[in-house]
Amino acid sequence: MHEGRYIVDLAFLFEGIRREYSKHKGLIDCQFEDWILVNSNQRGLLTQLSYQCRQCFAKATIWSEPTKPDQLDLNTAAVTSTITTCEIEKQLAIENNETINSIPYITVVADDSWMKRSYGKGYDASSGVGAIVGYRTGKVLFVCAIHDMVERKGYEPRPHKCYKNFARNENSGKMESDAIAESFQSSFEMHGVIYRSLIADSDSNVYKRIVDSRPYKEQMVKVQKIECTNHLLRNLKKKLLSVAEMTQPKMQRKFCRGPQYC
Secondary structure, eight states: OOOOOOOOOOHHHHHHHHHHHHHTTTTTTTOGGGGGEEEEEETTTEEEEEEEETOOEEEEEEEEEOOTTTTTOOHHHHHHHHHEEEEEEEHHHHHOOOOEEEEEEEEEEEEEEESOTTTTTOOSSSEEEEEEETTTTOOOOEEEEHHHHHHHHHHOOSSSOOSSSOOOTTTTTHHHHHHHHHHHHTHHHSSEEEEEEEOSOOOOOHHHHHHHTTTTTTTTTOEEEEHHHHHHHHHHHHHHHHHHHHSSHHHHHHHOOOOGGG
């Protein structure tokens, strides 16, 4: 009901709790410990908290952040921040003369995260999120959430611009490649920039999907791939360990007492 972690304006929240508690305190001998949290509802990054007094059953609803008409709420501020971030990336590209036919081009970092790890073989996760991050600013430019889990729980997703919804039998690898490719196809429309270079892991499916979709065919630009150093080193380590395990005798591995004896 109200489990998990929240983004909260503590001063605003505590003032709201104090104010609502004080409104009904004089009715009967209600104590503050009777003022309990009974429910919570998510509205994007905002949370609506419902309190009730166990003595007089008075109720109150308090938001986790201000929702004033003359002030940006948390959801609007998050979206505005993303748009502003891309403007910074665009301006930096222009200042460095990184343009093609007067269109700024930038380098981005992309990756996905899934509710269930694949361990290199089981690509059957039903939900996840993909993100595109500007290389210079390190800020998020694009987020794509795959919310099959929401639908399976019987909830109707709120109206939004969704880039990809997938059936439950879809391969999560395909979800990843399609979601990232979609962000490249919409970069010019959304931000007025070209994602010319992509820093990502060694997954060839994602890069192939981007190239095949030809997001910048009108500008005659082919997206370049830059391998992520972290993933390269991790893959190298896996291969070295695999070679070591295959070449080292089993009995020696089992009874070796230390480097000086091996």
